[in-house]
Amino acid sequence: MTTIKTGIGRRSFLKSSALAGGGLLLSFSWLGGCNPSPKEALSLPKEWFELNGYLKIGENGLVTIMSPNPEIGQNVKTSMPMLVAEELDVDWKNVIVEQAPLNTNVFTRQLAGGSQSIRQGWKSLRMAGATARRMLREAAAKSWNVPLDEVTTEASMLYHKGSGKSASYGEMASAAASITVPKEVELKNNKDFTIIGTSKNNVDGKSIVTGKPLYGLDYKKEGMLIAMMVQPPGFGMKLKSVDDSQARSMPGIKDIFTINTYKDDYARQWCDVDAFNDLVVVVGNTTWEVMNARKALKLEWEQFKDHDISSSSFSGDKVSIKVPGGLENSTRHALLMNEYAAKPGKVVRKDGNPDAAFSKAAKVIERSYSAPFLAHNTMEPMNFFAHVTADKAELVGPIQTPEFMEKSVAARLGLPLEKVDIQMTRQGGGFGRRLYGHFLVEAAVISQKVNAPVKLIYTREDDMSNGVYRPAYHALYRAALDADNNLIAFHVKAGGIPESPLFADRFPAGAVENYIAEEWSAPSNISVGAFRAPRSNFIAGAEQSFLDEVAEAAGKDPIQFRLDLLDRAIKNPVGEKNDYEPKRYAGVLELVKTKSNWGVDTPNVFRGVSAYFCHDSYVAHVIDLVMENDKPRVQKVHCAVDCGIVVNPVAAINLVEGGSVDGIGHAMYSGLTFTNGAPDQSNYHQYRLIRHREAPREIDVHFVKSDVDPTGLGEPPFPPVMGALANALYKASGKRHYQQPFITEGVKRG
Amino acid sequence: MATFNLTVNGKKQELNVDPSTPLLWVLRDHLNLVGTKFGCGMAQCGACTIHLDGKAVRSCILPVSAVGDQEVTTIEGLSENGDHPVQNAWLEHDVPQCGYCQAGQIMSAVALLKENPTPTDEQIENTMSGNICRCGTYTRIKAAIKTASKTINA
Structure with missing residues (x-):
């Protein structure tokens, strides 16, 4: 048993009180936080007793657990409360889950990003449950006049074996609420888990399949107006003039004006990235009226010049970002990437003597890989509700970084932080796009200006043309083999527009005697941001395709080739700063090898393998590809995952399946190109996302049995599958793929 | 502006709107039925799928x-208690991730099964290719449709 000090997140435990008048607390937020519970569950209680900020217990035993983090489809609204429920020892069918509002006094790290919600909440959420359980036990011990350590719990019940006494949590809740919060509590041993590791269906499932209002775009408030913005038609441009004379008189239109999202002298946070700071805004009664008025605007745009933006990095360091002027083109980007790749980059890591090793090599393999800008394309376009009055701001909608954006809004409106209230809705996808909440600031500025509640809505075209893209990337790899086909040197030079995708300390660093990693970046005025598994989402596919080609040149089986390298990293690692654990890395390769029956060939089935480490987790894929009418189709994906303890298997499998489909889709079909600063794709007739008939027919997911605390899962299954796809396509067509999306290179049978 | 008399989910609705207003925005803005989603506005993603006399239609361009x-x-x-066989199958397979596209997916699936109660895998894939799921839940969608097909035909 682990004993843990409740000082972590202590703030949430300071207040422990009985909250009388159930009516007050029963006014659940509009956001449908109160889930329709399973049929056999209890009805709502008359009174709630709040034992700490994470949970409250009704007199009839019903438990409400707050889910602190933004739900973007990664299942935290189900899996985070499971951690609380586990340590509370509550019967899951008597649990209802409510989305917590942003409240930094109670909750820590209310953020969806970096696949860290479960990992970072692993202790604090369990502690919240354990603390409440301890208080219930203390209340029972006091009431029954028995020693505390003789009071046990099971499935929402308290027991004292000696006296035969028992009570439900509901019966003891009132007394427990007046118990002093313990200074430390015990957490369960992993082997005693009854909820963690069992599959619990999505707590919002019923609301989703019946179309209940869950998402930001569904939010409504009395007197609410609709706002839309118009942005420049391309990057490198800004507003010159507005003629709104016709639009202004159209039906349902309330106002038309321009806004600056961020003030010029504002030092931006890392999540304040936007593409266009000067926007034209149309406000009206209904969406269709506003859409029509937008079309009647006569706007002129002009190019902007080079300028600087004051900002800060994720770690808080002040940085000045140079934004170059000019209208960019994808054809120019391609040339630029080749130019940079031909020049020396910045050496980030060097082991041994790569130059010497390359010069004495029996065989040198050199290949270049590239991938385009990507738009996140969350199915729910950007939107936010804001109601700003003289002394406060109320905001509701989909945001991955409420804690950060609260500061941006407060600074922009000139309000103290505590006067800004942010409620999180369920989000129609995140993928990193909603880390950057400029649309929330825009909504607040618009509401302030029109002095009314407003919902800002982006169209798909607005959303896809609005920047904050995955950067365009390039990687050049070289490998040196000796006469016995041993990998004696490895060289990667990676860069991008405008940032590098390199992880210098990841595999095969540590597994090769002579190793050099260089990086470069080229400036651009196209704004970029994190996109599901940032940087890994390109470099994994490039590296894993290259290793496949090197293994082939060495005459080795691609899995065995990787395992041999990992064996070196396990037994005698090169360098001291290797990011990954080679044993766990090898573990997923071994597992996928077994589960896919690797080495047993099936006629007309073409296989590719890959493995990658990111967000503290390890994932390996084997893809079985078939050619049908000269078109490739993924018959089956075999996937092995080591993400430590799996909290909610049904959802974890869903995430791995989805990540695999998403990765195959982006590598094969998706990409954003530019002509004179303007994106060439603005909606799904031009921008391809993988569709049902292109998706794998079958996906088999296997988890490594592990006692390690949970690591990331939302992102890790996404990057490696791109390499497995490229390698399977090669087996099918005899042609290697170097440029994403592969569809542009032609993917016919060779 | 013009007056329209619609029958929505069995209920008569009278409203006064611009005749060009897509049904999607009539449902969402005027009738407060926000289960039908806005995704692309040009019939490319299927998030706005509804039924007209039982047939699947993209309401964003209608x-x-x-x-x-x-x-x-x-x-x-679709059902009084949210228990249409397709809705039940969706819950049984725990299909949704973010869930935003799923109302449209379900409406397409229901229309498919109405027309063809025992679709082949290929028929499911082709019919459902008009509905994009960025989370990539396609394999579960297919499994849920097969489960619903069994229930309907039992």
Whole structure:
């Protein structure tokens, strides 16, 4: 048993009180936080007793657990409360889950990003449950006049074996609420888990399949107006003039004006990235009226010049970002990437003597890989509700970084932080796009200006043309083999527009005697941001395709080739700063090898393998590809995952399946190109996302049995599958793929 | 502006709107039925799928003036208690991730099964290819449709 000090997140435990008048607390937020519970569950209680900020217990035993983090489809609204429920020892069918509002006094790290919600909440959420359980036990011990350590719990019940006494949590809740919060509590041993590791269906499932209002775009408030913005038609441009004379008189239109999202002298946070700071805004009664008025605007745009933006990095360091002027083109980007790749980059890591090793090599393999800008394309376009009055701001909608954006809004409106209230809705996808909440600031500025509640809505075209893209990337790899086909040197030079995708300390660093990693970046005025598994989402596919080609040149089986390298990293690692654990890395390769029956060939089935480490987790894929009418189709994906303890298997499998489909889709079909600063794709007739008939027919997911605390899962299954796809396509067509999306290179049978 | 008399989920609705207003925005802004989602506005993603006389239609490009006396069914009206065999199958397979596209997926699946109660894998894939799921839940969608097909035909 682990004993843990409740000082972590202590703030949430300071207040422990009985909250009388159930009516007050029963006014659940509009956001449908109160889930329709399973049929056999209890009805709502008359009174709630709040034992700490994470949970409250009704007199009839019903438990409400707050889910602190933004739900973007990664299942935290189900899996985070499971951690609380586990340590509370509550019967899951008597649990209802409510989305917590942003409240930094109670909750820590209310953020969806970096696949860290479960990992970072692993202790604090369990502690919240354990603390409440301890208080219930203390209340029972006091009431029954028995020693505390003789009071046990099971499935929402308290027991004292000696006296035969028992009570439900509901019966003891009132007394427990007046118990002093313990200074430390015990957490369960992993082997005693009854909820963690069992599959619990999505707590919002019923609301989703019946179309209940869950998402930001569904939010409504009395007197609410609709706002839309118009942005420049391309990057490198800004507003010159507005003629709104016709639009202004159209039906349902309330106002038309321009806004600056961020003030010029504002030092931006890392999540304040936007593409266009000067926007034209149309406000009206209904969406269709506003859409029509937008079309009647006569706007002129002009190019902007080079300028600087004051900002800060994720770690808080002040940085000045140079934004170059000019209208960019994808054809120019391609040339630029080749130019940079031909020049020396910045050496980030060097082991041994790569130059010497390359010069004495029996065989040198050199290949270049590239991938385009990507738009996140969350199915729910950007939107936010804001109601700003003289002394406060109320905001509701989909945001991955409420804690950060609260500061941006407060600074922009000139309000103290505590006067800004942010409620999180369920989000129609995140993928990193909603880390950057400029649309929330825009909504607040618009509401302030029109002095009314407003919902800002982006169209798909607005959303896809609005920047904050995955950067365009390039990687050049070289490998040196000796006469016995041993990998004696490895060289990667990676860069991008405008940032590098390199992880210098990841595999095969540590597994090769002579190793050099260089990086470069080229400036651009196209704004970029994190996109599901940032940087890994390109470099994994490039590296894993290259290793496949090197293994082939060495005459080795691609899995065995990787395992041999990992064996070196396990037994005698090169360098001291290797990011990954080679044993766990090898573990997923071994597992996928077994589960896919690797080495047993099936006629007309073409296989590719890959493995990658990111967000503290390890994932390996084997893809079985078939050619049908000269078109490739993924018959089956075999996937092995080591993400430590799996909290909610049904959802974890869903995430791995989805990540695999998403990765195959982006590598094969998706990409954003530019002509004179303007994106060439603005909606799904031009921008391809993988569709049902292109998706794998079958996906088999296997988890490594592990006692390690949970690591990331939302992102890790996404990057490696791109390499497995490229390698399977090669087996099918005899042609290697170097440029994403592969569809542009032609993917016919060779 | 013009007056329209619609039948939505079995209920008569009278409203006064611009005839060019897509049914999607009539449902969402005027009738407060927000289960039907906005995804692309050009019939490319399927998030806005509804039924007109039982047939799947993209409501984002359908002007309200074209509805006439056809019965409109939205996700909210698919079943009284949210227990249509397709909805049940969706829950059984725990299909949704973010969930945003799923109302449209379900409406397409229901229309498919109505027309063809025992679709092949290929028929499911082709019919459902008009509905994009960025989370990539396609394999579960297919499994859920097969489960629903069994229930319907049992």
